[in-house]
Amino acid sequence: MAYDVAAIRSRFPALRAGIAHFDGPGGSQVPDSVAGAVAGALTSPLANRGTVTPGERAADAVVTGARAAMADLLGADPRGIVFGRSATALTFDLARTLAATWEPGDEVVVTRLDHDANIRPWVLAAEAAGVTVRWLGFDPETTELDDVTPLLSGRTRLVAVTGASNLVGTRPDVPAIAEAVHAAGALLVVDGVHLTAHEPVDVTALGADFYLCSPYKFLGPHCGVLAADPALLETLRPAKLLPSSDAVPERFELGTLPYELLAGTTAAVEFLAALDGDATGDRRARLVASMTAVAAHELPLRERIEAHVRDLPGVTVRSRAAQRTPTLLVTFDDRDPAQAYRFLAERRIAAPAASFYAVEASRHLGLGDTGSLRIGLSCYTDDADVDRLLTALSAFVSER
Structure with missing residues (x-):
């Protein structure tokens, strides 16, 4: 199977804590290879970029490698x-x-x-x-x-x-x-x-x-x-x-660039390029195939959540554009979204409530500066996560 979410999840140490993460829009979890790359850069000889000492050459390689990786990711x-x-x-x-x-x-x-x-x-x-x-x-x-x-x-x-x-x-x-x-x-x-x-x-x-x-x-x-x-x-x-x-x-x-973070950035791009196990070609081609697979993986999960939430009484999905990411903003007729945030957190489900610095958008939607509950999917979200979320949301709505 080209996109194996179970194998992908096994590479994220944070997921072993048992939390269902729907907070990816605020920052994703990190695979083991990224953490290893950061640690590897910090524990290897490093210096200001140059061509004379091993540390200088290592720093230069990290920077040029990260530029190449991001260029491949963005087609730049x-x-x-x-x-x-x-x-x-x-x-x-x-x-x-x-x-x-x-x-x-x-x-x-x-x-x-x-x-x-x-x-x-x-x-x-x-x-x-x-x-x-x-x-x-x-x-x-x-x-x-x-x-x-x-x-x-x-x-x-x-x-x-x-x-x-x-x-x-x-x-x-x-x-x-x-x-x-x-x-x-x-x-x-x-x-x-x-x-x-x-x-x-x-x-x-x-x-x-x-x-x-x-x-x-x-x-x-x-x-x-x-x-x-x-x-x-x-x-x-x-x-x-x-x-x-x-x-x-x-x-x-x-100033001096954070070499360890750039090493981690390259590792993240490499990880993304391998998400579609069947992808071939150069790194850019594998990235396009893998990110296409990510979108295909996330779409049915989003549709499943959306269909369930739309049937919950007193709940409105505010995300309605024809083309959009797997990100849902949900409002409640008679409940504070912060209550839903805490209710889910108690059940080890991370889906925060805020305006998430999109304060102009939140105000334009009539939600003021506080926003509402945001449900965001990531490449490592699976059906079990969605099951937990939907069960908890139903319980929250029925609780009075």
Whole structure:
């Protein structure tokens, strides 16, 4: 069998604790090979990157290996892979750099569907540069993103949009958005933090000028990744230390990179590439096959949960877009979602309740800043996990 979820689960030490994890959108569990790669890097000779000592050469190999791995995962150029502390930190750095090229009267577009990490950096940068912010909404009933075209003009410099909503799972038609944005002469920034864990990604096909993601969402360690065309990166002049490298992508990386986390990132990509046991070809081909298998594995589980929850009295599934990740936002007519969160946690089921930093989306749905219960699937979710979740949700709804 190409996708063997039992074999996959056996590689995750955390799953031995017996918790049913539906909290993957906030951060995935980690396979043994990733932990081993992190430990291996920390216990091997390491130094600042160079070519003379074994430690220098080891550090350089870790960095170039991680760039190659992320390029394979995203269909990008390894020369355009930038590492940072987090996707949020990278977005702030990018926003400050791009804002230096803006002028009063210019415009940027952000959406109410996005995580605040792809909103606030642009809003704050626009305010500092005297640039107008235009807001793209979404339909609260369907959770489909509105048409961006009416907001575009000759003064639009940048549009920031999510590849998939971390709150409701909506996957906007990014290639269509990119076509409209580029026709207006603007740049497109895509927050792929939630998308990357669930679908094959090709940044060129998406039309993203800048694509950001976080390895800890797809089985890796806590760091951030920015992918862009190296030729585009060459045109940007970020703030940097005088003696630090001015080469691309190094000019965007502040200080010494966390080599152990980059080693873990490479291991996570390698693990993803092996999820489809029948996949062949180079690593990029195996990644596309494996991520396609992940999507095929997660879809029926999501549909099963959704069908059950829709039949529960007083429960509403707010995730309704035609194209979306296996992520369900659930509200209760007469119960606080935080109660459901605690009820499930007592039964060793992890499904948190919050707005998950998608505060604009939560407010737009009428849920304020507190949000609701989010159920997120991962590549290691199985039918037994779903059985436990559905039984517990039924018990919660019937309890008064």
